[in-house]
Amino acid sequence: MATLSKEILLPPLDATGVQPPLFDGTTRLYTCYTCPYCQRVWITRNYKGLQEKIKLVPLNLQNRPAWYKDVYPSNKVPSLEHNGKIIGESLDLIKYVDSNFEGPSLFPDDPEKKKFGEELFSYIDTFVRTVFSSFKGDPAKETGPVFDYLENALHKFDDGPFFLGQFSLVDIAYITFVERFQIFLSEVFKIDITAGRPKLAVWIEELNKIDAYTQTKIDPKELVENYKNRFLAQQ
Numbered sequence: 001m002a003t004l005s006k007e008i009l010l011p012p013l014d015a016t017g018v019q020p021p022l023f024d025g026t027t028r029l030y031t032c033y034t035c036p037y038c039q040r041v042w043i044t045r046n047y048k049g050l051q052e053k054i055k056l057v058p059l060n061l062q063n064r065p066a067w068y069k070d071v072y073p074s075n076k077v078p079s080l081e082h083n084g085k086i087i088g089e090s091l092d093l094i095k096y097v098d099s100n101f102e103g104p105s106l107f108p109d110d111p112e113k114k115k116f117g118e119e120l121f122s123y124i125d126t127f128v129r130t131v132f133s134s135f136k137g138d139p140a141k142e143t144g145p146v147f148d149y150l151e152n153a154l155h156k157f158d159d160g161p162f163f164l165g166q167f168s169l170v171d172i173a174y175i176t177f178v179e180r181f182q183i184f185l186s187e188v189f190k191i192d193i194t195a196g197r198p199k200l201a202v203w204i205e206e207l208n209k210i211d212a213y214t215q216t217k218i219d220p221k222e223l224v225e226n227y228k229n230r231f232l233a234q235q
């Protein structure tokens with residue numbers, strides 16, 4: 001994959017931010033730079049080379065513009081404005097962007113890989129929920145099985161270091177959370193999620209060679225502070 005030139009990111013729009021003209025034919029991704037769900041769509045867009053076709057509209061979620069609720073009534077990000085409609089839900093969106101736009105395909109045709117891909121998509125919520133809830137319990141014990149699940153899944157196909165062999169939407173769906181969990185578990189609980197999990201270590205290493213992903217990574221310090229406030233602050 002060719003090196004991507006670094007995109008200049010606009011500052012997030014806050015409550016004073018002017019609304020871009022809705023349904024003027026521009027395709028827009030309403031997003032937040034630090035959100036793992038948005039990051040999935042952002043990586044997909046970058047990897048497919050759609051930086052010009054899908055414009056980012058970054059929002060400040062702490063002080064978001066009132067007009068956004070009229071754009072997307074759930075008031076969440078990400079959402080995509082395309083062909084006169086607004087669609088949401090990051091897992092649906094990455095599939096939508098992959099199927100409805102040009103650029104390299106991010107889901108294999110092989111039926112066995114497709115089936116395994118769907119299986120991995122349906123495990124994501126369990127994965128994410130288990131790790132988040134462990135922060136208030138015993139992460140060393142509670143997160144072991146879910147990271148082992150990923151390690152085992154990475155053994156399934158040997159034609160590449162990714163879940164389905166080649167880089168796909170499945171890797172994109174997981175990495176945004178694995179990125180955050182790796183930082184926080186290491187920094188706060190001294191847990192190395194790659195210890196004894198060689199496939200997971202290589203998977204992370206290989207993903208870090210993909211510009212479409214590395215350009216979207218969060219600031220680790222900010223993440224640790226944010227998660228400490230969210231998960232560890234005394235009530």
Ligand SMILES: N[C@@H](CCC(=O)N[C@@H](CS)C(=O)NCC(=O)O)C(=O)O
Binds near residue numbers: 032076
């Ligand atoms: N299931 C949604 C989750 C999206 C989501 O929870 N986004 C968060 C930001 S990380 C959000 O918009 N939160 C604002 C709110 O709930 O008001 C998806 O996969 O897109």
